[in-house]
Amino acid sequence: MKYYCLCFVLLMLPASLWAEEPHVFAHRGASGYLPEHSLPAKAMAYAQGADFLEQDVVLTKDNVPLVLHDTHLDGITDVARRFPDRKRKDGRYYAIDFTLDEIKQLNATQRFSRKTGKPVYAERFPLDGYTYQLHTLEEEIRFIQGLNMSTGQNVGLFTEVKKPSFHQAEGRDIAKAVFDVLNRYGYGADKKSACWIQCFELNTLKRFRNEFGWKGNLMMIFSGGKPGPDGSDYDALATAAGLKQLSETVDGVFPNLPRVVTWDKSGQAECSEFTEAAHAAGLRVVTGVVRRDDLPKHCPSVAALHEALFNQAGVDDVCTDFPDLSVEWLKTQQAD
Numbered sequence: 001m002k003y004y005c006l007c008f009v010l011l012m013l014p015a016s017l018w019a020e021e022p023h024v025f026a027h028r029g030a031s032g033y034l035p036e037h038s039l040p041a042k043a044m045a046y047a048q049g050a051d052f053l054e055q056d057v058v059l060t061k062d063n064v065p066l067v068l069h070d071t072h073l074d075g076i077t078d079v080a081r082r083f084p085d086r087k088r089k090d091g092r093y094y095a096i097d098f099t100l101d102e103i104k105q106l107n108a109t110q111r112f113s114r115k116t117g118k119p120v121y122a123e124r125f126p127l128d129g130y131t132y133q134l135h136t137l138e139e140e141i142r143f144i145q146g147l148n149m150s151t152g153q154n155v156g157l158f159t160e161v162k163k164p165s166f167h168q169a170e171g172r173d174i175a176k177a178v179f180d181v182l183n184r185y186g187y188g189a190d191k192k193s194a195c196w197i198q199c200f201e202l203n204t205l206k207r208f209r210n211e212f213g214w215k216g217n218l219m220m221i222f223s224g225g226k227p228g229p230d231g232s233d234y235d236a237l238a239t240a241a242g243l244k245q246l247s248e249t250v251d252g253v254f255p256n257l258p259r260v261v262t263w264d265k266s267g268q269a270e271c272s273e274f275t276e277a278a279h280a281a282g283l284r285v286v287t288g289v290v291r292r293d294d295l296p297k298h299c300p301s302v303a304a305l306h307e308a309l310f311n312q313a314g315v316d317d318v319c320t321d322f323p324d325l326s327v328e329w330l331k332t333q334q335a336d
C-alpha cells in the first residue's frame with residue numbers, strides 16, 4: 001500500500017523537482033573569498049563544486065553586456081579617481097555612461113563603502129590585495145566554457161538581467177542584448193541547457209519566453225516590500241494563485257530569504273508555506289544568500305541555515321557566497 005502511495009506521489013511531482021539533485025548557485029562567484037564577479041572568484045567557485053556561477057549583467061555605453069552587480073561603477077572600482085568629471089547629478093558613475101574601452105581602464109577590487117572607503121565585509125579579501133579588470137558576459141562565458149572543456153564538467157550560468165526598466169529609460173534593451181549573447185553561445189535551446197535567466201521584473205522574463213523564443217529555464221526573483229519597477233507585485237506573486245500564474249512563464253523562483261524562513265530569538269527556524277505553494281505550482285525554489293559573515297537574524301550558524309532551508313523549508317537549491325560550505329553541507333546529508 002505504501003509503495004503505491006509513494007509511486008503516486010512521485011508521479012504527481014513535476015519531473016524537474018524530483019529528478020535533479022540540489023544545485024549550488026555561486027553568488028557572484030566564490031565572493032566570500034575573492035572580489036565579487038572577478039574571474040578568480042568564478043574559478044574558485046568552479047573548483048569548489050558549484051553547479052551554476054552567477055553573472056549580474058548591465059550594459060555599457062556601447063551596448064556591451066558587462067558583468068557587474070550595480071548599474072554604478074563606483075562601489076568596486078576607482079572610477080571616481082580616474083574619471084572625476086563623469087558623474088551624474090546624483091554623484092554616481094553609471095556603467096551605461098562609459099564605453100567598454102573606458103571601463104577596461106578601471107581597477108576593480110573587493111566591494112567598499114563609497115562614504116568610508118572601507119570594505120563592506122571586513123573579514124573578506126582585502127581591498128589592496130588584488131585589482132582586476134571588469135569583463136563582459138561573453139568573456140565570462142568563454143572562461144566557463146573553457147573550464148568545462150578542460151575539466152569535462154558542465155557547470156552552468158546563472159545570469160541576472162539587471163534593471164531592465166532602468167535600461168529602457170536610457171533607451172536601451174538589455175534583455176535583447178543578453179539574449180543575443182547567450183543564444184550565440186548555444187544557451188536556451190531547451191530545459192537541459194546549462195543556464196538559468198533570473199530577473200526581478202516579470203515582464204522581462206515573459207519577453208524571453210514569448211518574444212525571443214528562449215526555451216531554457218527562467219527564474220523570478222522576489223524582493224520584499226513594494227512592487228518592482230515594471231509593476232511586478234512580489235507579495236501577490238508569492239501567493240498560491242500568484243505562483244500558479246508565474247508557472248505559466250518561469251521554471252523557478254528565488255524568494256528573498258524571509259519569505260521562506262525566519263528565526264525566533266531562541267534560534268528556532270520558522271518556515272512559511274511559500275516553498276510548498278511553489279512546489280504545488282511546479283516551480284523549483286532557490287534561496288539565500290548564504291553568508292558566513294552575515295547570517296540572518298537569530299540564525300545560529302551556517303549549518304543551521306542549510307538545515308532550515310533544505311530539511312525544514314524544503315527548498316531545492318541554494319545561492320551562496322561560500323560554495324564550499326554549501327557543497328560540504330549537502331555532502332553530509334548524502335552520507336546520512
Ligand code: CA
Nearest residue numbers: 054055056160
Ligand atoms: Ca544577482
